Amino acid sequence: MRGVRLLAIGGSLALASLGSAPPAMAGQVAQPQAQRFAAAPCALQQTGSPASEMTTPPWPQEKLNFIDAWNRTRGRGVKVAVLDSGVDGSHPQLRGRVKAYDATNSGTPQDCLGHGTRVAGIIAAEDLRRNNIAFVGVAPEATIISIKTAVTGRGDDPRFVANGIRRATDLGAKIINLSSQSPNFEDLKAAVEYAQRKDVLIIAAAGNLEDKNQTAQKAYPANYDGVMSVGGTNPDGTLADFTNSETHVTITGPGKDIISTWPRGAYFNESGTSFAAPYVAGTAALVRAYHPKLTAAQVKDRIERTADGGTVKGTGAGLVNPLRAVTAVLGTGGTGATGGVPAQPAVRQVSIDRPQEVDHFGRGLALSMAGGALIVAIAVGVAGAVVPMSRRRNGAARSTEPTPR
DSSP, X not given: OOSOOOEEOOSSGGGGGGSOOOOOOTTOOOOOOTTTSOOOOOOOSSOOBOGGGOOSOOHHHHHXXXXXXXTTOOOTTOEEEEEESOOOTTSTTTTTSEEEXXXXXXXXXXXXXXXXXXXXXXXXXXXXXGGTOOOOOSSTTOXXXXXXXXXXXBSOOTHHHHHHHHHHHHTTOSEEXXXXXXXXXXXXXXXXXXXXXXXXXXEEEOOXXXXXXXXXXXXXXXXXXXXXXXXXXXXXXXXXXXXXXXXXXXXXXXXXXXXXXXXXXXXXXXXXXXXXXXXXXXXXXXXXXXXXXXXXXXXXXXXXXXXXXXXXXXXXXXXXXXXXXXXXXXXXXXXXSSTTOOSBOOOSOOGGGSOOOOOHHHHHHHHHHHHHXXXXXXXXXXXXXXXXXXXXXXXXXXXXXXXXX
């Protein structure tokens, strides 16, 4: 199967009849599950690569160059919620910075699919280059709130995601990453709006098309207003053919051949918009840490306005640019503070991309001075040529006069 299969969160609310226990009441704050449940090993279908093979930086690190932003911020103090299959918090690059919760009533917050661990690693894997591990997360000092919302990877109760959004919000998350897709339904939309009212930025995968003949459908929550919907790109910057362009795409991130953390200290390479979204979520963590007074809507606006411009359908504002998102000097225009809806259009572009304004007065003065200098130079040159010639002529005239006797 080409591309990673997104966590397909059902087709309708009727999926609750699949035998899943009813989820917690909306808005209820989950309690940490890491100590409640025994850490029984998950039966992972695939094994990852060992850390000894992670000696070369993955292409997204070189393409996005987010490490250059670390002398300003590494995302410290920002809580990023990963609503997914769980996160293996024992991974060496995630250890000590993951708080795990279960919204599925599965009996464990562990990641038995590997999907959530990969997403979390892209966002916040610790810098272990000193140990010859080249892979790093975008915001390595951010805190991950893992809320398990998927058990099987497909056909799960769609209410898990809605409840997970509310839980993440109540737990203090400032950014929520949703590398999953669902049809539009009322509870999900209400949960998204609840989080937006609490100044939470939601970043969601635009969705994958696993077959070129597949009819594209809008994916949610990516297609809701104010949500940053993320498409995937290839290493050469082109839009990946698995990206669902039927969903409104806000921005793109690397999505093809993405290496990230995998349960039990391993690493895994796979493709999909699932892994493009966390590159944007990590960037948002850097921005929220460095610009703590910005609202979620303003962070979204900043990331869009500093992207490397999109050119075709499905690319939105373009490829996320973490360094520029952190450091760019922007005007006072942009989005408002509620719901992700623009209060007014942006009135200025990124200053570092604008050409210097022409100083007409200074240029005229310089031209005048240059012209005057040229005239003087010509006059001096002419004088230098005429005076010796005149002297030669006068000398010749005197030599023809009779010598006095």
